[in-house]
Amino acid sequence: MKEENTQKKDAxxxxxxxxxxxxxxxxxxxxxLLAFWxxxxxxxxxxxxxxxxxxxxxxxxxxxxxERTLNDFVTRRYSALEDICIPTPEKxxxxxxxxxxxxxxSNPHFSQKVKIIKNIFKLxxxxxxxDLGAGTSFxxxxxxxxxxxxxxxxxxxxxxxxxxxxxxRNAVYRRLSQICxxxxxxxxxxxxxxxxxxxxxxxxxxELFAVIEESGDFETAKILKNEIARIKPAVITNMVKDxxxxxxxxxxxxxxxxxxxxxxxxYGSVAYDxxxxxxxxxxVPLTKLNQSSDALAxxxxxxxxxL
Amino acid sequence: xxxxxxxxxxxxxxxxxxxxxRKHPSRQDSIVNRIIDGSVNIESEKEFENxxxxxxxxxxxxxxxxxxxxxxxxxxxxxxAYEQSVDxxxxxxxxxxxxxxxxxxxxxVRPLNKEGRNFYAVVRDCKFIDKPLNRFLxxxxxxxxxxxxxxxxPCRFLGDTIIKRPGDIENYLYLVAGGAVSxxxxxxxTISSGSNGRRRTDLTESDFFGSIYPFEQEQISHTQVGxxxxxxxxxxxxxxxIKISRKYGDMGLxxxxxxRWRDESDDECATQIIRKTVRHQLPTRVYMKVFExxxxxxxxxxxxxxxxxxxxxxxxxxxxxxxxxxxxxMVDKNVKLEVVLSNAAVRLAILGRIVWxxxxxxxxxxxxxxxxxxxxxxxxxxxxxxxxxxxxxxxxNLIWSLWxxxxx
Numbered sequence: 001m002k003e004e005n006t007q008k009k010d011a012x013x014x015x016x017x018x019x020x021x022x023x024x025x026x027x028x029x030x031x032x033l034l035a036f037w038x039x040x041x042x043x044x045x046x047x048x049x050x051x052x053x054x055x056x057x058x059x060x061x062x063x064x065x066x067e068r069t070l071n072d073f074v075t076r077r078y079s080a081l082e083d084i085c086i087p088t089p090e091k092x093x094x095x096x097x098x099x100x101x102x103x104x105x106s107n108p109h110f111s112q113k114v115k116i117i118k119n120i121f122k123l124x125x126x127x128x129x130x131d132l133g134a135g136t137s138f139x140x141x142x143x144x145x146x147x148x149x150x151x152x153x154x155x156x157x158x159x160x161x162x163x164x165x166x167x168x169r170n171a172v173y174r175r176l177s178q179i180c181x182x183x184x185x186x187x188x189x190x191x192x193x194x195x196x197x198x199x200x201x202x203x204x205x206x207e208l209f210a211v212i213e214e215s216g217d218f219e220t221a222k223i224l225k226n227e228i229a230r231i232k233p234a235v236i237t238n239m240v241k242d243x244x245x246x247x248x249x250x251x252x253x254x255x256x257x258x259x260x261x262x263x264x265x266x267y268g269s270v271a272y273d274x275x276x277x278x279x280x281x282x283x284v285p286l287t288k289l290n291q292s293s294d295a296l297a298x299x300x301x302x303x304x305x306x307l
Numbered sequence: 308x309x310x311x312x313x314x315x316x317x318x319x320x321x322x323x324x325x326x327x328x329r330k331h332p333s334r335q336d337s338i339v340n341r342i343i344d345g346s347v348n349i350e351s352e353k354e355f356e357n358x359x360x361x362x363x364x365x366x367x368x369x370x371x372x373x374x375x376x377x378x379x380x381x382x383x384x385x386x387x388a389y390e391q392s393v394d395x396x397x398x399x400x401x402x403x404x405x406x407x408x409x410x411x412x413x414x415x416v417r418p419l420n421k422e423g424r425n426f427y428a429v430v431r432d433c434k435f436i437d438k439p440l441n442r443f444l445x446x447x448x449x450x451x452x453x454x455x456x457x458x459x460x461p462c463r464f465l466g467d468t469i470i471k472r473p474g475d476i477e478n479y480l481y482l483v484a485g486g487a488v489s490x491x492x493x494x495x496x497t498i499s500s501g502s503n504g505r506r507r508t509d510l511t512e513s514d515f516f517g518s519i520y521p522f523e524q525e526q527i528s529h530t531q532v533g534x535x536x537x538x539x540x541x542x543x544x545x546x547x548x549i550k551i552s553r554k555y556g557d558m559g560l561x562x563x564x565x566x567r568w569r570d571e572s573d574d575e576c577a578t579q580i581i582r583k584t585v586r587h588q589l590p591t592r593v594y595m596k597v598f599e600x601x602x603x604x605x606x607x608x609x610x611x612x613x614x615x616x617x618x619x620x621x622x623x624x625x626x627x628x629x630x631x632x633x634x635x636x637m638v639d640k641n642v643k644l645e646v647v648l649s650n651a652a653v654r655l656a657i658l659g660r661i662v663w664x665x666x667x668x669x670x671x672x673x674x675x676x677x678x679x680x681x682x683x684x685x686x687x688x689x690x691x692x693x694x695x696x697x698x699x700x701x702x703x704n705l706i707w708s709l710w711x712x713x714x715x
Contacts, residue, residue, distance in 0.1 A: 158710050165706060247713040255705050 013046070013125045016306065017147030020164050023134035025155045026238040029276060031131040032060050032286050033299035034151075034306070039092040041307070043126040046085055048096040050143050051133035055098035061088045062285025066097035073119070074112050081119040089287045094125070113139055117146055141167075141174045145231070149306060152233040152264065154252055156245035164235070164252050172205060172228055172260050179227055186212070186220065205261045228261055236302055237269040245269075267305055270298035342371060349665065352379065354638075354678075357662030361620035361680055366395030367485070370408050377415070386415050393426075400435040402444050403513050407461050407484045407541060427452050438513045439568035440482060443561060451555045458547040463539050470532045470540070471517070477526040479542045480517045480562075486538035487511045491531045509535065515569070519545040520562050522552065592647040593623050594654075595679075597640050597661070606643075613646065616692070620659065620680040621646075624667070634664035634675045642679055646692070655691060658683040 018031045031047060038045040049057035049070075058066045068084040071077075078084050085094040120128055130147060132140050144150055150171075154164040173190060180186040189211065193202040202208050205228065212221040233256075235249035246269040256262045273295035279286060289296060342349055342358070349355055355372045362368055373388035389412035396405035409426055418426075427449050435441040447455065461484065464470060470481065470488065490508045510516060510532075518526050522545065552558035593613045596606040611625035621644070638661050646655040663678040684692070 156714055158707065161706055161710065162703070165702065169702075244714050247709075251706060251709040251713060254709060255702055258705065259702050 011126075012121050013123050013128045014149070015120060015128045015130065015147040016149040016151055017050075017130040017132055017144045018151045018153060019132040019140060019144045019167060020134075020153035020160070025153050025160050025164075026270075027134075027153045028057050028060055028131050029280065029286065029295075030151070030153050030236060030238055030270065030299065031057070031129050033270070033296060034303050035093055035127075035129050036090060036286075036296070037300050037303035038127050038129075038307075039090050041303070042092075044092050044124070045127045045129065046094045046096060046123055046125040047088075048120065048128060048130045049098035050130045050140075051098055057131050058095060058097045059283050060280065060286050061090075061093075061095055062287055063088065063095065063097070066095070069097045070116070073116070081116070081123055085123070089285065113142060117143070138174060141171045144171055145175055145178075150231060150233045151267075151306070152235045152249075152252065153238050154235060154248050155239045156237060156241075156248040161248055161251050165255050168231075168233055168252065168256050168262065168264065169260060171231060171233075172262060175227055175231060176205075176208075176224055179224060180220075183220070186217075204259045209261070225261065229263065231262055233262075233264040234267045234306060235264050236267050239272040240269040241272045267302050268298065270295050270302070342368065349663070350375070351663075352376065352381070352384075354663035357680065358678055361662070361678060363619075364395060366392045366399060366401070366404065366408075369395060370404070373408070373411070377411070382415050386412055389415070397429055397433050400433060400441070401512065402430055402433060402435050402441045403482055403484050403541065405430070405433075406444070406456065406459070407539065410456060410459060410461060423453060424449065436513065439565055440513045440515050442568060443565040446561065448555065448557070451551065451558055451561070454551045454555065455543065458543050458551070459541045460543070461539060461541050463537065464534045466534050466536050466538075468534045468538075470534065471528055472531050473528055475528040477518045477528050478545050480515060480519050480545070480548065481532070482515045482541040482543075483510050483512055484539040484541050485512055486534065486536040488516070488532055488534050488538055488540075490516050491533075492529060515565075517542075519548065520559075520566055522549045522559065522562075593621070594645040594647075595623060595625075596643040597637060598642065599640070616646070620662075620678060622676055622678050624674050624676050626674060634666050634677065637661045637664045637677055644679060644681075655684065655688040657681050657688060657692075 016034070018027050018034075020027050028049075028051070035045050035047045047057060047061075049055040051057070055069070058064075063086065066086055068078065068086060070084065073081055073084050081096060085096055088095050120130075130143055132143055134140075144167075152164050152168060154160050173193070176190045177187055180190055189202075190208070193205075193208045193211075202211055209221050209225060212224070235252050237246055237249040240246050240248075249264075249266045249269065253264045253266050256264050271294035273293050275290060275293055276286065276295055278284070279289065349358070349371075352372075352375065355368075355375060359365075359368060359372060369388050369392035373385045373392060376382075376385035376388055389408045392408045393405045393412065396402075396408060430452070431445050433445060435445055444452070444455075459482075488510050490510055492508070516530070516532050518528070518530075548558070548562065552562070593611050595609040595611065597609060598606045609625050611623045613621040613623050616622075623644075640661050642659050642661060644655075644657045644659060646657060659679040659681045661677050662680045665676045667674050667676050
């Protein structure tokens with residue numbers, strides 16, 4: 001038994017990041033439903049509310065006022081993320097709340113971000129799910145990129161699809177920019193390529209790689225291609241009311257394949273569930289969700305595929 | 308200003324032959340595109356210049372400006388504006404609109420031989436959008452190219468106009484330079500039986516129609532071609548093509564290839580699910596304070612949506628309920644815009660100046676479109692705006708095309 005415990009502490013948790021660009025697409029609900037299934041499959045799971053400017057994940061779990069939050073970690077009141085985990089009504093599921101009174105935490109400094117990332121890997125859990133905030137700020141993208149599994153939530157609305165695609169697009173360029181940070185000329189090229197109306201006429205990632213190869217730097221081009229291929233987001237279409245709407249995730253997949261040389265995987269859909277909507281509006285914890293919920297069933301299919 | 312039929316714009320990307328276009332696009336069509344396609348006319352050179360400052364890289368806008376300058380007898384300025392549009396069209400790989408703009412430029416000042424050769428070299432080396440017509444044009448020899456250009460006749464048709472009917476003698480090759488037409492093919496049996504077994508194909512920029520090859524056969528049209536939008540086509544008569552091919556032996560084979568490539572490209576397109584749609588820009592909610600010149604007077608508060616937004620400016624559409632006299636009465640007024648971006652939790656606060664104003668019809672309602680040039684914004688807002696505007700037109704088009712074919 002002792003040996004088992006030691007083994008658990010040494011193992012790095014598998015990190016899933018749930019993003020999507022747009023607010024209101026159900027990132028927190030999806031994060032929570034996936035967490036429910038992970039714990040029911042026996043996985044010790046920690047949900048982390050990374051919406052640092054507007055954390056609300058605790059309310060979905062029926063926690064009114066979290067006693068410890070990420071603030072306490074960043075301000076060094078606690079030295080380890082492990083110490084700010086709080087229990088939830090679900091056995092084996094813990095929460096790190098992002099509830100923030102310090103507005104500056106909505107945009108943490110580089111050192112704060114690195115500290116959070118390092119400590120996430122030290123958490124004593126099998127799985128850590130990061131519920132990312134809306135938008136495509138560098139911080140959100142960085143938390144998305146460092147995860148083992150990058151989950152993109154999209155709803156069947158054009159704006160959501162555009163935002164989800166924009167999110168992936170920015171993530172790709174962010175990654176490229178990070179890799180090239182030791183090569184200023186290359187980094188400048190990547191930054192130029194990000195502007196869709198750039199003077200170099202580099203319109204796609206493919207064209208960007210072609211430009212790099214034309215300069216004779218085949219090795220860098222190869223490294224960049226491999227890095228981009230590794231991003232491979234898992235796309236989930238949420239709030240589906242009609243079978244055709246399941247294709248929303250497929251759209252992100254197709255456009256990303258064509259323009260970004262990226263191969264997102266369509267992990268399926270979660271049905272629109274009126275019950276969830278009322279629960280969220282009424283601040284009723286999702287732990288009380290009816291087990292026959294279609295959304296819960298959809299999340300189960302996705303969780304098993306993601307494992 | 309006149310408002311005509313609402314039209315989808317010429318697509319900057321790669322329009323796909325063989326799919327249906329929407330005849331009445333939704334309000335997401337960009338105001339700029341409506342100016343380009345002629346559904347909204349701007350008759351003031353000053354307003355056009357202001358618009359071009361906001362959208363300096365839109366070739367069709369330069370072309371529309373050049374047309375206006377010709378109309379106003381400003382021939383020298385028109386010559387420059389045509390040249391600017393030619394350069395931008397070529398950069399975008401859009402050979403046919405570039406050729407049309409060049410022909411119109413050469414109508415103002417006859418070209419020197421050197422200029423013709425330079426243009427030919429540019430077209431030949433252009434990284435063109437891969438369409439049969441572009442392959443054909445860029446594959447011509449210099450003499451063939453000149454011969455073809457000399458015989459090209461640009462013409463414009465309004466929306467809902469029939470260009471060619473079944474039973475007409477096929478006497479022209481029509482090249483679509485802008486806008487969209489539908490070609491309805493009736494089989495012989497269909498014509499005789501009067502049944503409804505017809506196939507409709509929508510053609511856009513750099514597509515072509517008219518069955519004039521093989522040259523030696525007189526052909527009767529089995530298709531009806533009508534305009535969906537205002538359209539610009541270039542026609543070349545069959546007798547002219549025959550003359551050219553007699554003079555330049557390879558021309559016949561090249562025309563044959565053009566038709567063969569189109570048939571092959573149609574086969575490929577049949578397996579695709581993507582429909583070509585017009586360019587869209589998501590409408591963005593905008594709250595605007597218009598400051599009066601008189602000191603002490605309160606600013607006018609207006610709510611609208613930005614139909615087109617870039618880091619340099621925006622076209623804002625506002626409802627008729629805001630009555631403040633003629634639309635151009637707002638020109639030159641300073642404004643503070645609060646732009647609600649879907650990708651940002653905060654509103655962007657941008658200072659700007661109104662540079663043009665136009666009355667338009669939108670979804671059957673009277674509205675006003677105003678152009679605002681941005682003068683001041685914070686670095687953070689600039690970054691957010693850039694992020695919002697990022698994503699090329701091709702990416703946006705593809706998302707919308709897929710949305711329409713897969714979800715909507």
